[in-house]
Amino acid sequence: MSEATKVRALIADDEPRARQFLEKLLSEHEDVEVVGVARGGAEALELIPRLKPDVAFLDIHMPDLSGLEVARHLRGDGAPIVVFVTAYDKYAVEAFEVAALDYVLKPIRRERLADTLERVLAEARGGRPAGRAKAIEAALDSPGLRDQLPPLKRLPVRHRREVRLLDLEQVPLLFSRDRLVLARAEGKEYLVDYTLQELEQRLPDGQFVRVHRGALVNLDAIESYGGEDGVLVLRLKDGTRVEASERRAAEVRRKLR
């Protein structure tokens, strides 16, 4: 990338004023060009693969999908540099400091933004250090931050090269196979970027139940259940038959009641 080319930026925030403010501040830098504005996390996930920005400013606190979740799904060569924008996320800020990630606090200050942009420009033009994706992952996995994240209202899954957001009621079953976690929806299977244990914590309370080591079942998707030879068997609306492990059967029964 030559000196003359501008760095392409994308902004994701649910508040219009915040988007306008950041757009205005960025437009003051001649090296930066805002190529896209997303009104939420889902829209950001949609726009980024299409627009391929060099840098994405992600607000953390977005109602549909947190900026942190968005960042987690940005991987591979074309992934933008992520700059988090936050009003008040004590744990996130601590985690970013530890992982040396870029972030900006609201209200946004010009000097701080300028500093950040300087680093981002250098990185975008000089080839990116490989550790960024790992740093994001490490920050997301820090215990303080993990507990603060709001429950997932929609489930981001990989579909071909894109990320899709599935409504939770579309997903009857989440399971692991060959060390991969897959979500079943509309008869297809999608790759999920979370471990089952993370999903258990991150999905809204009481909607999914872990029936054995390798499967989470959506309670709303259960059509019937019963004991067969002392084993608890769940039948899902799509016809799947899932056996609960002995260890978890009692817990599953309790949730089904």
Next chain:
Amino acid sequence: MSVDPRMEPTSRVWDSPPVTPAYRGRRALALAAMLVAVAIALPRFLTHTPYQRLGISLDWKEGQDFPRVEKVIGPPATGLLERGDVLVAMNGVRFHGFSDTRQRIRKEGWPRAPVVMDVLRGNRELQVSIPPVQLGAWQRVRLFTFPVVAMIAAPLVAFLLVWRRPDLNAAWVFLWFAALQGVGTVWDTFRFTQFEPAGGFKAYLDAYNALLNFYPASFVHFMMVFPRPRWTKGRRRRSPWFWMVVAAYLVAAGLGVWMIAGAHPAGQDSSSPYLWFQSVALPIGALALMIRYLRRARDAWNPTLAERLLAIAVALVLLATTAVDALFQDPGMAALYTLPVVRLLVATLTLAWLCAPMVIALLIANDPVFDPRRLLVRSIPYALLSGVLAALYLGIVVVSQRVFAAATGEEAVVFNVVAALVVAFAFSPLRVRTQRALDRLYGRDPAALRRALDRAGQELLGALDRAEVRASVEHGLTSGLKRPVAVEWPDGELPRLARGEEIPEDAASAVANLLMQAGIRLENLALQEQRAAAERRAAELREAATRAELRALHAQVQPHFLFNALNALSYLTETDPPAAQRFTERLADMLRYTVQASQRPDARLSEEIAFVEDYLGVARERYESALQFEYHGARDLLAVRVPPLLLQPLVENSLKHGCAPGLDALHLSLVAEASDGWLTLVFKDDGAATPGRKPGLGVGLTNLEQRVQRFAGPEASVSARPVDGGGFAVTLRWRAALGEAA
């Protein structure tokens, strides 16, 4: 949904199930089975003799042509032949050696006419005419008392076991086996016919013989379920033992059909496949028994050394009998029978074999699954009593009559009356004494019982929970009565003896007292528990209220809201200064109310509404959608007192859930109503119906409910539900003194 098997009460072996109609039916069936067995055996018993035609046993000396009478067993030889007589010829034809004699005596034994026997007695030659056998039923029994007793005893024990526990399959199998053995022993013992069977009677004998094929199969079956089935319940198809039983029955049925269908050429030869079958089946059963009793002790399997030895002895006897039976089919081996040692051995074995079912019955009786102890304890006193009384009666009558007759030379019936009177008077004290003697025999010592129950009572006072109360009562009863006693522990009632459980009369009141004590102790424990629970609950409520209050004070305006507002303000100051000024004022009003709210006990509804307007004013600058708020309600209700910052979490909730991207307007409304002393506030929005919004209270609304209850009492309620066509409504209700507010 299947019931959790762990929830079913575990039944203990000595829990007597109550007698149900099904039980009665099964008992009737057992009785019928016994009667059928008797009906089968009786004709054979009455028409066949236990020995050959002559009623003697013969002794063979090496190299002799003629047999010598070893023993006179019974009629018709009694009085005609003597021990030591040498038999020379029958009906004028001389005997030729052992086998010839045997066969002839067997074959020519039929005729109802007398046989003429040439006999050498000492040095004299005699001709004796021996009439046909005429044996009365009583004579038959008396001649072979022991086999008859053995053949009756085992089925009788089995029958009593079935009577006691008709639900146990093992008891039924034992009855089936013992009945077959009894019937088989009748067949074997009374084997010499007094006439040529024909027609229906021959068919009966054939059927009888065919039935006996099931004896080895029943033995295998019995050994597979004795004393517990070798297979686990519901999984018997996976057990090789089970299939062995099925195979045994199939072979038995096959043999029976083959015999009845007449596939065999002559009567005797038919027994050879049967012998093979028996030679295989009996050892299998005996080995199963041995393996079982050689097994190491486990939780439900703990026979004593004596029981193990007895069982193994039985198995060995069965094996030896089978071997001898098989061996003596060979004529060469049969010749050995003439040796006294061999005869003694065989006789001993036969005796032991006849005893085997009774030993098995004893093993069963000792097994807790059957618990026939009660049966014995209940029937023994009466058996003893009858014996004593009968002896008394007979003694008086016989002795007195003899004495009287000797003295006067006449007989007097008066002694029968005297004896009857003595018996009548002696009955009651004798009964008590017999009972007491038996009690002592069974370790039911009243003093020991009292001590055990006293100790249990002491333990009760220290018991801390239900389990400990149970343990001390059950331990006391078990050690006092020397047997486990089933006690029922219904919830909320006094414990009581299980149905069918019987306690000796002298112990009944002491046991009842102990149970009463236990009940009282349980009640006390329950009361204590209730009181403790109530205290815990009260403490929890206090704590929850405090927590709710703290949370309300801490999180009245979320920092997110504040910093986002400042971000917007920062933008507005550059792009739209008048708007920035309006925004700052609203933000300031909002913050002022928030700060004050934490210091005052209540607020007017109008103040809350003003706060909502300010809040939305600030929010309006942050969101694209138009935010509107309306109040519907009587003017005088505006002055009603409410908890401060009541509406703030509701507004925040609506904005959080209701403001989906792409929704261009959000209408909020508050409806206030007062009726019958109740104030009802309904806060509604028309936002998006997102999946996260379900009926019921989330954490935030639960906090709100706790605050409202702290403000207006425990009857106050908060409920939430989605509105048809999108949106969400929260209803708050509490009892309010509206007269004052107005």
